[in-house]
Amino acid sequence: MTKTKTILSGIQPSGKLHIGNYFGAMRQHIRMQQEGDAFYFLANYHSLTSVNDGELLNQYTMDVVLDYLALGLDPGKCTFFAQSDVPQTTELAWILGCLTPVSLMEKGVAYKDKVANGLNPNIGLFTYPILQAADILIYHSDLVPVGEDQKQNIEIARDLAGKLNRSYDSELLVIPEDYILKSVATVPGIDGRKMSKSYGNTIDIFDEGKSLKKRVMSIQTDSTLLEDPKDPDSCNVFALIKLFAEDDKINEIAGKYRAGGFGYGHAKKELLGLINDYFAEARERRKKLEKDMDYVHDVLQEGGKKARERAETVMEPIRETTGLFRSFRYE
Numbered sequence: 001m002t003k004t005k006t007i008l009s010g011i012q013p014s015g016k017l018h019i020g021n022y023f024g025a026m027r028q029h030i031r032m033q034q035e036g037d038a039f040y041f042l043a044n045y046h047s048l049t050s051v052n053d054g055e056l057l058n059q060y061t062m063d064v065v066l067d068y069l070a071l072g073l074d075p076g077k078c079t080f081f082a083q084s085d086v087p088q089t090t091e092l093a094w095i096l097g098c099l100t101p102v103s104l105m106e107k108g109v110a111y112k113d114k115v116a117n118g119l120n121p122n123i124g125l126f127t128y129p130i131l132q133a134a135d136i137l138i139y140h141s142d143l144v145p146v147g148e149d150q151k152q153n154i155e156i157a158r159d160l161a162g163k164l165n166r167s168y169d170s171e172l173l174v175i176p177e178d179y180i181l182k183s184v185a186t187v188p189g190i191d192g193r194k195m196s197k198s199y200g201n202t203i204d205i206f207d208e209g210k211s212l213k214k215r216v217m218s219i220q221t222d223s224t225l226l227e228d229p230k231d232p233d234s235c236n237v238f239a240l241i242k243l244f245a246e247d248d249k250i251n252e253i254a255g256k257y258r259a260g261g262f263g264y265g266h267a268k269k270e271l272l273g274l275i276n277d278y279f280a281e282a283r284e285r286r287k288k289l290e291k292d293m294d295y296v297h298d299v300l301q302e303g304g305k306k307a308r309e310r311a312e313t314v315m316e317p318i319r320e321t322t323g324l325f326r327s328f329r330y331e
């Protein structure tokens, strides 16, 4: 019998989640929850690299938990937890850090990008990939579904797992397989650049009413006149419509673009309707969950316990092999 694969992925609670996060990461996480032994977590230690307000971090964390549960993550089918509930992660990160050449971190593209975008260049941000490697390796993960932008960090995790194994001549860690979600296109923001919290160009998953309408209506388009034919494939509004609509609807709207007499305002109204329909059930579920925070805390508590237990089975032999003295054991 083949071994059930361990699937692992995380998302940083560092702001409201947007439709780029949904189509680029969360939707796949939710779909994959039955394809193996899935572990999904809130990377709140990672968020500390950019969020230095305790109340805010806690609020972002709960927001992301509610978002995932409302969108269909089923804690009965996967292990869903907060990174900070697994202290073995930072323990392993330290050990891996002691095997990581500074030059490897200096090649980190995400660090350079983030600093260029105004983030504070702290050591946590610099060594972010080491903590991410520990996240992955501490559960003996086989598959790590992430977007193309995370490719380098996964490579670093594979590299560091190999280094630890070779340094101690022992199979302490599993080398995860590359699992980049190639089918996922980059979701454009309202200004046409990649949708990202750091560009302020997002459409948030759980935005609604007037505020959502305002965001959709402010998507940038060119100045082709209403009556003129338009090219759907060069339009940001159409790129978003394609994410939400079924094929028939997409073809119908593309036809209207090409025929002329269909303005960008009309396209935006179509998009608004599609977003509202697409997330209607999730919005209802989220409102119910908000009123049942005891349940939400129970989910995290149970997920944290399962994750810690798995992490401890991986960490214990590493402590022994690396010669780390311990006068106690976790129960």
Ligand code: ADP
Residues within 6 Å of the ligand: 011, 012, 020, 021, 022, 023, 024, 025, 146, 147, 148, 149, 150, 184, 185, 186, 187, 188, 194, 195, 196, 197, 198
């Ligand atoms: P942000 O750029 O808003 O800070 P993150 O870097 O926290 O987003 O991304 C979290 C996850 O969402 C990653 O797996 C990333 O690949 C995915 N993601 C973020 N923005 C987009 C986008 N515009 N299109 C597709 N996927 C995205």
Ligand code: TRP
Residues within 6 Å of the ligand: 008, 009, 010, 011, 012, 043, 046, 131, 132, 135, 136, 144, 146, 150, 153
């Ligand atoms: N760096 C990831 C992101 O920004 C979040 C993350 C942290 C992660 N640790 C992870 C993703 C481990 C996959 C596996 O999206």
